[in-house]
Amino acid sequence: MYQYNDLDQALVEERVAQFRRQTEQFLAGEMPEDHFRALRLRNGLYIQTHAPMLRVAGPYGLLNAQQLRKLAHIARHYDKSYCHFTTRQNIQFNWPKLEQVPDILAELATVQMHAIQTSGNCMRNTTSDHLAGVCVDEIEDPRPYCEIIRQWTTLHPEFDYLPRKFKMAVSGALHDRAATQFHDIGLHLVKNADGVVGFKVLVGGGLGRTPVIGQVIKPFLEKKHLLSYLEAILRIYNLFGRRDNKYKARIKILVRETGLAEFSAMVEQEWLLIRDHNELAAERINKVIAQFAPPAYEADAKLDTSFAQHQQSNAAFASWVQHNTADHKIAGYRAAYISLKAPDSPPGDITDVQLDVVADLTEQYSFGEIRATHRQNLILADVKQADLYPLWQALAAQQLATPNIGTVTDMICCPGLDFCSLANAGSIGIAKEINEALDDIDYLHDIGELKINMSGCMNGCAHQSVGHIGILGVDKKGTEWYQLTLGGSSENEAAIGERLGPAVAKDQVTQAILTILDVYLKQRLEDEPFLDMVNRVGITPFKEHVYANH
Secondary structure: OOOOOHHHHHHHHHHHHHHHHHHHHHHOOOOOHHHHHHHHHOOOEEEOOOOEEEEEOOHHHEEEHHHHHHHHHHHHHHOOOEEEEOOOOOEEEOOOOHHHHHHHHHHHHOOOOOOOOOOOOOEOOOEEOOOOOOOOOEOOOOHHHHHHHHHHHOOOHHHOOOOOOEOEEEEOEOOOOOOHHHOOEEEEEEEOOOOOEEEEEEEOOEOOOOOEOOEEEEEEEOHHHHHHHHHHHHHHHHHHOOOOOHHHOOHHHHHHHHOHHHHHHHHHHHHHHHHHHOOOOHHHHHHHHHOOOOOOOOHHHHHOOHHHHHHHHOHHHHHHHHHHEEEOOOOOEEEEEEOOOOOOOOOOEEEHHHHHHHHHHHHHHOOOEEEEOOOOOEEEEEEEHHHHHHHHHHHHHOOOOOOOOOOOOOOEEOOHHHOOOOOOOOOHHHHHHHHHHOOOHHHHHHHOOOOEEEEOOOOOOOOHHHOOEEEEEEEEOOEEEEEEEEOOEOOOOOEOOEEOOOOEEHHHHHHHHHHHHHHHHHHOOOOOOHHHHHHHHOOHHHHHHHOOOO
8 A cells, every 4th residue: 555755744744834824814804705715615615505514535445444534533523423435435514613623624634645636627526436455356456556546636737727627537447337438537457458557548438417428539558658648638638628518528528529520630730849859768667566565365266265165154244245245366365245234224324333343343354454445335355255244243243244245236326415615405214214124135126236326417427327227406486396317327338328218206206116126136146137138128117117107
């Protein structure tokens, strides 16, 4: 895991001191609200419906036990004893007091964390595969390149005020678990015909009001040109991206209106001017790679027999292993998911007590490191098979072992009207209602992999456009209604969900979901996944049943 050097630490600490002065000036009435707004957003501070919300960066989703304990401490002393994990591997506090935010940032700085550029029209936190470094289908670990990008993007003077926010994701595996096709820039580590590893570069993807699948702008980019090519793309966007309309300001609109061929030609021309002056030296790449060296795996871990014995004797444990663990490239190890989707808990929330327990488990069972996933869960990536049973017991005691990863109740859900001032409709309550209606775990497992994403407004923070089932809250004359989409995916075969029909009333959403699931179970082929069935039959059978009585 990357460790700050003196420069990193000084930058974060100076940023804290700067924002403390700015906050004091604002509270004293010496700074206009419009001026302070731009400054607070650059430090991750929003003003929500009930209180400020502070978004903390989780660089490519990687955290350590010390950082978890600090998050727990902040939740206890500055918030309401919990925090929230987002779809971009960040952490949010929903109830801090404005005057205490500089103190929170100072606390975060002591454990190499910050909130820099987690909001505003700037380059946001770079995200990645939560199984990076351990998955069996990996070409190369993407995290060192995420870290190089993090260092390059942080307080970059040329791109501090872009036309709109800008998001990047990096994947190093054959299976895209980082939704790279729905980012402003997506990077895939690939091998060319000579076996050399470089990057396939995608541009112009995005979700929100106008979901767009990114397009390949460069099939193969040498590693040494990574930063210069990113800079060329950002320069063209900064020059020509629209600033007159925030709904048309993202790079996806610029690429669409310009055309990929012309946009690519402009990037190529700009890149030729700068690429020889900004090469990424192999020495620098190797230095960062060294900070992501594999932990000290035990060679005899694969000899353990207790793991299989516990699965045979304990059905609940076997179910958790099947649904909440993943294959590991090292024999005798598995990656273990920590579900933040217990039936009675808002998706993505975790309490201070749970954070402290998870910090202890992280040190005890996974070399002191943990990752946040894109579906608002956590994962211990390096757990010996022999340790999975005691880990499961400890997680179950904290309601963190619901065996539902990838199932219907593993929903992505934004805060909705409960917190967000932009929302048109609630989402947490709907998620709870759906969970209560699907409380039979055997039924969930029979349904199989099915991803529900639910957002309370068109901004789409919960990525409803790419859910197998998408739920979008809309406002109709002051009442909450919900549009449903089917067939979305953010993985390799990326797809934008198709709208099922007219929006349904709030009290009809759960029944509509149950009807969709019933149609699937009755009409699927043997072991046919939900997404495959939708692609095979289309949305008509679902539409006929959902709107049968309308």
